[in-house]
Amino acid sequence: MDTRLIELGCYFRHQAAWPTAAVFQVTAAGSDRVRVSDARWSVEPNVPLHHYTDTFGNTCTRLELPSGVSVVEYHSLATVPDAIDEAEESAPEIPAATLPDDVLVYTLASRFCQPDELGRHAWRLFADVPTGWSRVQAICTWVHEYLVYTTGSTVPTSTSVDAFSSGVGVCRDFAHLMITMCRALNIPARYAFGYLPDVDVAPNPTPMDFHAWVQVWLGDRWWDFDPRHNNRRKGRVQIGQGRDAADAAMVTTYGAPWLQLMTVTAREVVQEPTPSVPTV
Structure with missing residues (x-):
C-alpha cells in the first residue's frame, strides 16, 4: 500500500508561580497502520522526563514545570497509509x-x-x-x-x-x-x-x-x-x-500555571520524487 509522511508536533509555553507537576499526553501512538519515527522532546529549562503507560494504554510523560516561563515541545514523523479510515458496513453490534x-x-x-x-x-x-x-x-x-x-x-x-x-x-x-x-x-x-x-x-x-x-x-x-x-x-x-x-487530557497540571501559548502541527511532508538515473 502507498503511504504518506506526516509531520506531527506541539508546543506549550507555560508560566508558573512555583514548580508544578504536570503530565503531558501528546505522544503519537503507533499501530498496525501507523509507524511513528524520529520522536523527540525538548524542554526549556531542561528538566527530567518520565514516560509511562496509563490504565487505558496511553503513553504519558511526567515532568515538573519550573517556576517562571517554560517551553515543552514534542515532534515526530508518522508514516500512514494513503487510504481513508477503515470501515466495515456489515460489522454487527454485540450483545x-x-x-x-x-x-x-x-x-x-x-x-x-x-x-x-x-x-x-x-x-x-x-x-x-x-x-x-x-x-x-x-x-x-x-x-x-x-x-x-x-x-x-x-x-x-x-x-x-x-x-x-x-x-x-x-x-x-x-x-x-x-x-x-x-x-x-x-x-x-x-x-x-x-x-x-x-x-x-x-x-x-x-x-x-x-x-x-x-x-x-x-x-x-x-x-x-x-x-x-x-x-x-x-x-x-x-x-x-x-x-x-x-x-485523555493533553496536559494535566497539579497547580495553576498560565498557558501562554499552544500550537499544534499536523501536516503532510511533501517529498520530492527521486530523479530517475538513466541506464547506459
Missing part, C-alpha cells in the same frame, strides 16, 4: 452478555458522557434504525447535523448533556454526545484524540489543533467514527483513548 470484559466499561456513564440522562432521546431517535454499523453511522450523522461547530462555545467542564441542550460545541463535544447516544443503546463507545492533518481535503482555515473523535466496538474490534467531520479521513494519528476527555 452486552458477550462483550469482552475490558470493553464493558465503555457502556457505562462517565464524567462527561451521561447515557442515563439522554437515554430516552437516544431510543426515540435510533430504536428503529437497523442495528450494527448502520445505526452507529446514523448516530454519527445525527450528531454532525445537530451540533453547530462553534469555537469557544464550551468550557472544560461541559458535558454531553450541555452539548445536547445548547446545540453547539467543538470536536470534544461532538465526540461526547455521540459516545453518550451509543452507550444509551448499549453500544460500547470510547473517546479518542490525536492529530488529524488536512490530507486530500480542503484546508481548514482555523489554526491546527488536536482533534477528538469516537471509537465504537462493532464485531470484534474498535472502529473510528468522526462526528465533527462525518467522513472518513486520511492521516489520522491517535494519541490516546479513554471513557471521555477526562481520561
Whole structure:
C-alpha cells in the first residue's frame, strides 16, 4: 500500500508561580497502520522526563514545570497509509452478555458522557434504525447535523448533556454526545484524540489543533467514527483513548500555571520524487 509522511508536533509555553507537576499526553501512538519515527522532546529549562503507560494504554510523560516561563515541545514523523479510515458496513453490534470484559466499561456513564440522562432521546431517535454499523453511522450523522461547530462555545467542564441542550460545541463535544447516544443503546463507545492533518481535503482555515473523535466496538474490534467531520479521513494519528476527555487530557497540571501559548502541527511532508538515473 502507498503511504504518506506526516509531520506531527506541539508546543506549550507555560508560566508558573512555583514548580508544578504536570503530565503531558501528546505522544503519537503507533499501530498496525501507523509507524511513528524520529520522536523527540525538548524542554526549556531542561528538566527530567518520565514516560509511562496509563490504565487505558496511553503513553504519558511526567515532568515538573519550573517556576517562571517554560517551553515543552514534542515532534515526530508518522508514516500512514494513503487510504481513508477503515470501515466495515456489515460489522454487527454485540450483545452486552458477550462483550469482552475490558470493553464493558465503555457502556457505562462517565464524567462527561451521561447515557442515563439522554437515554430516552437516544431510543426515540435510533430504536428503529437497523442495528450494527448502520445505526452507529446514523448516530454519527445525527450528531454532525445537530451540533453547530462553534469555537469557544464550551468550557472544560461541559458535558454531553450541555452539548445536547445548547446545540453547539467543538470536536470534544461532538465526540461526547455521540459516545453518550451509543452507550444509551448499549453500544460500547470510547473517546479518542490525536492529530488529524488536512490530507486530500480542503484546508481548514482555523489554526491546527488536536482533534477528538469516537471509537465504537462493532464485531470484534474498535472502529473510528468522526462526528465533527462525518467522513472518513486520511492521516489520522491517535494519541490516546479513554471513557471521555477526562481520561485523555493533553496536559494535566497539579497547580495553576498560565498557558501562554499552544500550537499544534499536523501536516503532510511533501517529498520530492527521486530523479530517475538513466541506464547506459
